[in-house]
Amino acid sequence: MYLGRVVGRVWSTVKHASLEGRRLLVVQPVTPELRPTGKAIVATDATGAGAGELIYWCRGKESSFAFLPEEITTDFCIVGIVDELRVRRTEPLEPGPAAPPATRGD
Amino acid sequence: MILARVVGTVVATRKDPRLEGKKLLILKPVSPQGKEEAGYVVAVDTVSAGSRELVIAVSGSSARMAEGCKDHPVDTAIIGIVDAVSLDEPRSGKQS
Numbered sequence: 001m002y003l004g005r006v007v008g009r010v011w012s013t014v015k016h017a018s019l020e021g022r023r024l025l026v027v028q029p030v031t032p033e034l035r036p037t038g039k040a041i042v043a044t045d046a047t048g049a050g051a052g053e054l055i056y057w058c059r060g061k062e063s064s065f066a067f068l069p070e071e072i073t074t075d076f077c078i079v080g081i082v083d084e085l086r087v088r089r090t091e092p093l094e095p096g097p098a099a100p101p102a103t104r105g106d
Numbered sequence: 107m108i109l110a111r112v113v114g115t116v117v118a119t120r121k122d123p124r125l126e127g128k129k130l131l132i133l134k135p136v137s138p139q140g141k142e143e144a145g146y147v148v149a150v151d152t153v154s155a156g157s158r159e160l161v162i163a164v165s166g167s168s169a170r171m172a173e174g175c176k177d178h179p180v181d182t183a184i185i186g187i188v189d190a191v192s193l194d195e196p197r198s199g200k201q202s
Contacts, residue, residue: 008193015186042107075168
């Protein structure tokens with residue numbers, strides 16, 4: 001599953017019958033630091049998430065399992081609304097070019 | 107699902123028999139802001155989308171759940187024609 005933020009909505013009249021009455025939301029994936037990352041996607045919503053909310057979503061066929069026993073044609077689905085996020089990072093996983101030089105031991 | 111614009115068609119004579127009668131369209135993925143993104147995909151059309159129309163396409167095994175695609179060798183299917191996309195105002199005042 002991935003973190004994302006709801007940034008918009010999509011309206012569609014002509015669509016697969018299984019999507020009738022389903023909300024389609026535009027989700028911008030974000031990093032744990034809440035910075036946007038990657039391309040925005042269109043996701044179905046199993047939680048009632050609203051505009052601007054921090055959510056987590058899953059991808060692939062599994063995302064349609066949120067609606068079982070109905071079979072929904074979807075490959076991205078919002079499956080949870082984030083209440084609280086705690087990130088404690090002791091070591092940078094991949095020091096990027098902007099990372100400060102290591103000064104450990106000073 | 108991704109947003110994409112229909113930019114062309116594909117005609118194939120020799121193909122898997124289960125693809126016969128399926129309309130194949132070339133899609134250019136676009137961002138919610140309407141900007142074209144890299145790459146193209148060929149998708150099976152299940153909603154009679156037309157040229158230059160903005161559509162939503164589903165990929166992976168979910169595509170086989172689209173109309174008439176059950177157990178077909180399909181990994182991208184057009185499942186909706188977009189009427190409108192609305193984007194919320196970014197709260198920080200900075201466009202993401």
